[in-house]
Amino acid sequence: MQNNLSARAILGFIFQEMSTHKRIWTLLIPALAAILLYAHTFSADFVYDDRTLLELNPNFQSLEIIPDAFVTPYWELVNDDANAVGFYRPLAATMFTASWVISDGNSHFFHLVSILLHAACAVALTLLCIALGWRRTIACATGSLFAILGSHAEAVAWISSQPDLLATLFVLLGMRYFVVERDVRAPLLFFLALLCKESAIAVVALCLFSVILQRRRIWWRYFLVIAAYYALRVVAFDDYTAGFGRINTHHGLNPLEQIVLSFKLLGQHLGFMSMPLDHAPFHPLMLNQGLLESQNFFPAIGAIISIAVGLIIYLHRSPDSPSFRVGLGIMFMGIAPVLNTFALGQYPFAERFSYLSSAGFVIILTIALIRFPYRGVSYVLITLLVVGNIYSSYSGSKHWRTEADLFRWSQRVAPLAMTGHVEFGRLMLEKSQGAVDPGKRLAYAELATESFNRIDAIDVDKVFCTSIERYKANIGKADSLFLAGQIDNAKKVYQMTIDHYGKAPEAFLGLGNCASQQAFGYWSEAKNVVAKNHYSAAIHAFNTALSQNSDIDAAVIGKAKALVQLVNIEGGANSASFQEAITASEYASRLAPHDFSLLLNLVALYDAAGERSKAIEPLRDFIGMYPQHPEIDMLRQLLFEFTSR
Numbered sequence: 001m002q003n004n005l006s007a008r009a010i011l012g013f014i015f016q017e018m019s020t021h022k023r024i025w026t027l028l029i030p031a032l033a034a035i036l037l038y039a040h041t042f043s044a045d046f047v048y049d050d051r052t053l054l055e056l057n058p059n060f061q062s063l064e065i066i067p068d069a070f071v072t073p074y075w076e077l078v079n080d081d082a083n084a085v086g087f088y089r090p091l092a093a094t095m096f097t098a099s100w101v102i103s104d105g106n107s108h109f110f111h112l113v114s115i116l117l118h119a120a121c122a123v124a125l126t127l128l129c130i131a132l133g134w135r136r137t138i139a140c141a142t143g144s145l146f147a148i149l150g151s152h153a154e155a156v157a158w159i160s161s162q163p164d165l166l167a168t169l170f171v172l173l174g175m176r177y178f179v180v181e182r183d184v185r186a187p188l189l190f191f192l193a194l195l196c197k198e199s200a201i202a203v204v205a206l207c208l209f210s211v212i213l214q215r216r217r218i219w220w221r222y223f224l225v226i227a228a229y230y231a232l233r234v235v236a237f238d239d240y241t242a243g244f245g246r247i248n249t250h251h252g253l254n255p256l257e258q259i260v261l262s263f264k265l266l267g268q269h270l271g272f273m274s275m276p277l278d279h280a281p282f283h284p285l286m287l288n289q290g291l292l293e294s295q296n297f298f299p300a301i302g303a304i305i306s307i308a309v310g311l312i313i314y315l316h317r318s319p320d321s322p323s324f325r326v327g328l329g330i331m332f333m334g335i336a337p338v339l340n341t342f343a344l345g346q347y348p349f350a351e352r353f354s355y356l357s358s359a360g361f362v363i364i365l366t367i368a369l370i371r372f373p374y375r376g377v378s379y380v381l382i383t384l385l386v387v388g389n390i391y392s393s394y395s396g397s398k399h400w401r402t403e404a405d406l407f408r409w410s411q412r413v414a415p416l417a418m419t420g421h422v423e424f425g426r427l428m429l430e431k432s433q434g435a436v437d438p439g440k441r442l443a444y445a446e447l448a449t450e451s452f453n454r455i456d457a458i459d460v461d462k463v464f465c466t467s468i469e470r471y472k473a474n475i476g477k478a479d480s481l482f483l484a485g486q487i488d489n490a491k492k493v494y495q496m497t498i499d500h501y502g503k504a505p506e507a508f509l510g511l512g513n514c515a516s517q518q519a520f521g522y523w524s525e526a527k528n529v530v531a532k533n534h535y536s537a538a539i540h541a542f543n544t545a546l547s548q549n550s551d552i553d554a555a556v557i558g559k560a561k562a563l564v565q566l567v568n569i570e571g572g573a574n575s576a577s578f579q580e581a582i583t584a585s586e587y588a589s590r591l592a593p594h595d596f597s598l599l600l601n602l603v604a605l606y607d608a609a610g611e612r613s614k615a616i617e618p619l620r621d622f623i624g625m626y627p628q629h630p631e632i633d634m635l636r637q638l639l640f641e642f643t644s645r
Contacts, residue, residue, distance in 0.1 A: 023136065030147045031119040031122060031123050033148055034118045034156075035119050038156050038393070038397060040397070040398065041115065041157045042108055044107065044157065045401065047158070047401075047403045047406050048158075048160070049160040051403075053078055053160055054105070054159070055105070063097060066093075066097055069094055069097075070090040072236055073236055073237055074088055074090075075087055086198075088198060089198070092163035110159045111159065114159060114161070117165035117169060118152065120169050121146070121168050122144070122146050124169055125143045125359050125363075126143030127176050128176045128359075129323075129366075132179060133323075134323070141366065142362055146358065146362045149358055149389050150389040151276040151354055151358055151392075153392065153393050153394075153397040154281070154351040154397075154400070155351065155355040157398075158352065161352040161355070164199075165355065166196040167193045167199065167200045168355055170192045171200050171330070174189035174207075175203075178207055184221065187221040191225045191229065199337040199338060203329070203330065203334060205333070206329050207222055208222035208226065230242050265349055269338075269353065270361075273358050276351075276392045279413070280417070281399070282347050282419050283347055284346075285463070326360070328360060330359050331359075331361045331364065332360070334356035334358075334360060335353070335356075335357035338353035346464065346465065346469060347419075369382060369385075407421075416458055416463045421452065422452070424451045426448075429444070429448045429479055431444040432444035445484040446480075448476070448483070449477065449484055452476050455477070467501075471497065474493060474497040474500075475494075477493055478490045478497070482517075487518060494507045494511045505549035505552055508542070508544045509554055509558065512541035513558060515537045516561065518534050519531045519534030522534060523565065531565075532569050532570070538559075538562040539559055539562050542555045556584070557591065557595065560584040560585045561598070563580055564601040566581070567581045585598060585602045585605055593622065603615040603619065603638065
C-alpha cells in the first residue's frame with residue numbers, strides 16, 4: 001500500500017512538472033517567434049529621428065536628465081525649440097537614457113531592446129488571453145500571431161518607436177489584471193503606460209467607463225490615474241491645458257474634411273493590419289479630396305462597416321462576448337488617438353500607430369478563425385496568414401538598416417513623400433562634403449541635386465507638405481547646386497527661399513558661401529575691387545544669418561575666412577577690418593580647432609600684427625591633437641621659428 005502511494009506521488013509530481021513545462025513553452029513560443037523574426041534588425045544603424053533623438057542629443061546620454069524628464073515635455077528634452085509639441089513621455093526618455101548609458105551609444109543594443117520589448121508584448125498578450133479563459137494552446141497561437149504580424153515592421157525596426165512598444169506592454173499587462181482580478185496592479189500599469197506614450201489614454205478612459213457602468217467601487221482608482229497624469233502634464237507644460245492644446249495642427253482642414261480623414265485613417269489602419277502589403281516609411285496625405293474619392297470612399301466604408309459589426313458583436317451575448325469586447329476595446333480605443341481628428345502631422349497615417357490596436361485585432365482574428373465553420377479552409381487560411389505575415393514583417397523591416405536604404409526605399413515606394421527626397425539628398429550632401437576626391441565630391445553633389453529636383457514633381461496643392469519640410473527642401477537643393485559648382489543657380493534658390501520665408505538663416509549662410517566662392521575666383525584673377533565687393537557681401541550675409549540664429553557655427557567660420565581675405569586685399573595690418581578679422585578668427589578656431597585653414601589664417605594675422613607669441617599656443621594645440629596631419633612638418637617648423645625668436 002505504501003509503495004502504491006509512493007508511486008502515485010511520483011506520477012503526480014511528474015505530471016505537475018510536465019504541466020509547468022508546458023506553461024513555460026506557452027510563453028516562450030511567442031517570445032521566440034518575435035526574437036527570431038526580427039533578429040536581423042539587431043545590426044541596424046540609427047536612422048532618421050533616431051539621430052536627432054539619440055546621436056545628436058546630449059540630454060539622453062546622461063542619467064542626470066532622468067529627474068527632469070518627469071517635469072519637462074518630451075521633445076523639449078531633444079530640442080529647445082520644440083515646445084509646441086504636446087508630448088509627455090518621461091518613462092520613454094528614461095528608457096532611452098538608460099540604454100545609451102549601458103551601451104555607450106551602440107545602436108545594436110537599442111535594436112536589441114526593441115526586439116525584446118516586442119517579444120514581451122507577445123508574451124503579455126498571451127497572458128491576457130489566458131486570463132480571458134482561453135486554452136493555453138490558443139493563447140500561445142494568438143501571442144505568436146501578434147509576434148509575426150506584418151504591420152509591426154516599422155514599430156520594431158525603428159528605434160524611435162520604442163515608446164509605442166513600451167506603452168503597449170504596460171497596457172496589455174494592465175488589461176490582464178483588469179479582466180480578472182481588478183486589483184491595484186491594473187491602474188498602476190495603466191499609469192505607467194501613460195508615462196510612455198499619451199495614446200494609451202483612450203484605453204484607460206474605456207476601463208474607467210466600464211467600471212462606472214458596472215457600478216464597481218474601484219472606479220476611483222482609474223479616475224485617480226487620469227487625474228495624476230493630468231497633474232504631471234500641467235507641471236511639465238506649465239499650462240492648465242496640460243499640453244494637449246499644443247497637439248493641434250489642422251493645417252486648414254474644415255470639420256467635414258477632418259471627419260472624412262478620420263474614417264479614411266481608420267479604414268487604412270484596419271486594412272493594413274488585415275493585409276500589411278503596402279509598406280512605406282512615409283504615407284503622404286492627399287489634400288482636396290471629398291468623401292466620394294476612391295482613396296477615401298473605400299477605407300471610409302470599410303471603417304463604418306467594421307464599427308457596425310463591432311457594435312453588433314459587442315452587444316451580442318455569447319461565450320466569446322467577453323473576449324470580443326476586450327479585443328474590440330483595445331482595437332478601437334488603441335487606434336482612436338491616432339485618427340488625427342484633433343491632431344494632424346505631415347503623415348497622419350504611420351504603420352507604428354496601430355501597434356497597440358493590433359493586439360485587439362489579433363484577439364478578434366483568432367476568435368474568427370476558431371469559429372470558422374469550414375475546418376479545412378480554416379487551416380489553409382491560417383497557413384497563408386502565417387506565411388504572408390512573416391514575409392511582410394521581414395520585407396517591411398529590412399529597409400530600416402541604414403538611412404541610405406530607408407530613404408532610397410521611400411523614393412521608390414512613396415515618390416509623393418517629400419521627406420524621402422529631402423533626407424536622401426541630405427545624406428548625399430554629407431558624403432559630398434566629406435569626400436576628399438573631387439570626382440566623388442561632384443558625383444555625390446549631383447546625386448543630391450537629382451534627389452531634390454524630384455521634389456519639383458510634387459504638387460503641394462494636392463499633397464500636404466509642412467512649411468518646414470519645404471524649407472529644408474529649398475536649402476538642400478541650393479546646397480547641392482553650390483557643391484556641384486552651379487553658384488548662380490544656387491544663389492537664385494537661396495534668394496527665393498529668403499523672399500518666401502523672411503527668416504532663413506541657412507539661406508543667408510548659403511548666400512555668404514556663394515559670395516565667398518565667387519570672390520575667391522575674382523581675387524585669383526587679380527580683380528581685387530570686384531573680389532572686395534563680393535567678400536563684403538559675404539560678410540553681410542554671414543552676419544544676417546548669425547542675427548537670425550547665433551548657433552550657426554558655419555556662419556562664424558565663413559565670416560572669419562571672408563574677413564581674412566578682405567584684409568589681404570586691403571593691405572594686411574593696415575586694413576580697417578584687421579582687428580575684426582583677428583577676433584573672428586580666434587572665435588572660429590575655438591569652434592573648429594580641426595580646421596587647418598583657420599589655424600593658418602590666425603597665425604598669419606598674429607604674424608602681421610607682430611604678436612608671434614600668441615600663435616605659439618594654437619600651433620602647439622593643433623600639433624598635439626593632429627600629429628599625423630599631412631602638413632605637420634610645416635607647422636613644427638613654424639612653431640620652432642616663433643619660439644626661437
